[in-house]
Amino acid sequence: MKKAALWLALGAVAFLAALWAAPQAEGLWSALFPEVSRPAYVQESWFVLLGSHLALSLGAALLAAMLGIPAGIAATRSSGRALRPVVDAAFTLAQSVPPVAVIALALPLLGFGAAPTLLALVLYGALPLLRATVTGIESVPAQITEAARGLGLSPWQRLTRVELPLARPVLLAGLRVAVTLSVATTAVGAVAGARCLGTPIIIGLTNANPSYVLQGALFTAWLALLLDRALSLLAGPQSSP
Amino acid sequence: MIRFEDVSQRYGEVQAVRGVTFGVPSGVLCVLLGESGSGKSTLLRMVNRLIEPSGGRVLLQGQDVAGIDPQILRRGIGYVIQSVGLFPHRSVAENVATVPRLLGWDAARIAARVDKLLAMVGLEPGEYRARRPATLSGGQAQRVGLARALAADPPVLLMDEPFSALDPATRRGLQAELRRIHANMGKTILLVTHDVEEALALADRIAVMEAGRLVAEGPPLAVLGWETPASVRRMLGAETLAFHRLSALRAEDFALPGFAPGAPLLAAGGTMRDALLLMLTHGTDRAALAGEAARHLPLSAILAAP
Ligand SMILES: Nc1ncnc2c1ncn2[C@@H]1O[C@H](COP(=O)(O)OP(=O)(O)O)[C@@H](O)[C@H]1O
Ligand SMILES: [Mg+2]
Secondary structure, eight states: OHHHHHHHHHHHHHHHHHHHHGGGOHHHHHHHOTTOSSOSOOSSOHHHHHHHHHHHHHHHHHHHHHHHHHHHHHHHSGGGGGGHHHHHHHHHHHHHSOHHHHHHHHHHHHOSSHHHHHHHHHHHHHHHHHHHHHHHHHTSOHHHHHHHHHTTOOHHHIIIIIIHHHHHHHHHHHHHHHHHHHHHHHGGGGGGTOOSTTHHHHHHHHTTOHHHHHHHHHHHHHHHHHHHHHHHHHHSSOOOO | OEEEEEEEEEETTEEEEEEEEEEEOTTOEEEEEEOTTSSHHHHHHHHTTSSOOSEEEEEETTEEGGGSOHHHHHHTEEEEETTOOOOTTSOHHHHHTHHHHHTTOOHHHHHHHHHHHHHHTTOOHHHHTTOOGGGSOHHHHHHHHHHHHHTTOOSEEEEESTTTTSOHHHHHHHHHHHHHHHHHHOOEEEEEESOHHHHHHHOSEEEEEETTEEEEEESHHHHTSTTSOHHHHHHTOHHHHHHHHGGGSBGGGGOEESOOTTOOEEOTTOBHHHHHHHHHHHTOSEEEEOSSSOEEEEHHHHHTOO
């Protein structure tokens, strides 16, 4: 546990160092892409791109959690059972439309920038969280909820003291999927003009600069991996009482 | 203490409970006996409002439970189920402390109560307090379940097949524990079982259920006596009923004065059934009784037992 956290911290430091070094590593990029005249991406600071990428993807994940988790809780209440198919259908629809399509469809409505991307990311991330919440709560053995009821826990106490703590591993696994998906998918937002680690990819593609594409792809993937690690550390072994 | 008044429950086509009326006096351990599906659990769960009867009413100390807030009602009634249902993410002590916590007791009072209860159900507090439910055997888990039900000292205890999932030796140990606790604490207990032997081992009174109806109710000997309707006798296993009846008779009530040289010694508090088994084991026709005065029990006394 301790060791894994240390490795994670080292990985994060290496990532930040690479972001800092990338604009200065002219030599490295020109060695890789000799035909490109200006191979180092220097238009914007990588840290600015990282910041807005994180704000966008984590913000979207947060919003997705604020939608998906309460919807999952509502769908598992005895009063919400009837609601369940409707909620499921709505979220399945959201999931079956690819994010690029959502962005494209939202463009005329929301205009260029971060908004269409945010919309796509939220719709995309809410479903895994809804599913995880429902699965997690429904995996709590019936005799445990029966005992909780029989001992006089109120519905709210049953949810917060029994169901959610026992659903925690499944919930955190869902959260991890949602965040990782969100971080990886945010890069697509560059198409609609959202500033993020995908921006150099789009610029590189439109200007026939494979060096930009590589740098953007590298850092996007690296960030997604780092966050996945971090969240698996959180969700991993039952650390809390 | 508990009173069922013309209570019914139907689930669609299934009439699970049909017009049941009877009472459990204060301090009495009443066993609800019947085959699987006869409506025992449904009846039991009406007392703490886990099920609302579709007809009739349930009174607790003269008060209709339908008028009591379910959470408050349940915190004042111990509830033990076959599958125990300990909270796996909480320690043994935290499990036992569930209801006192809900009632807002202070930490010191809770800690003292938890230790006292663990000791009462035969678990060394120092050893078990911090354990997780996953590390307990079935018997230990049900001891914790019993301690959790008794934590806030409720006057009434509901037990739904509490020992049915345990192996016979563990079950007998827990039955003895429950008898001892009942004798010491004077709780009113309603216990569901399908096991005639268990009913006889525990009951002050027995209520027999069949297909949703109450078919017999009273002290064990009256319920399992010769005058019991044939259908009830059949259900309870007519061929072994005579033998089971002996469990409800105390040997000393039938003992004769005088020594019985060479006869095996029956432990204090033994039943007629224990005496018969002892005689069968030793191949004798009499057993000596433990105690100050010399007493013995001849086989003829068992055969003549009412
Ligand atoms: N929630 C329910 N929905 C439908 N039928 C039920 C439900 N609970 C119990 N029953 C039916 O009611 C009858 C009595 O059940 P129960 O009280 O559990 O019996 P017992 O505890 O004596 O085995 C059975 O036929 C059972 O199938
Ligand atoms: Mg039952």
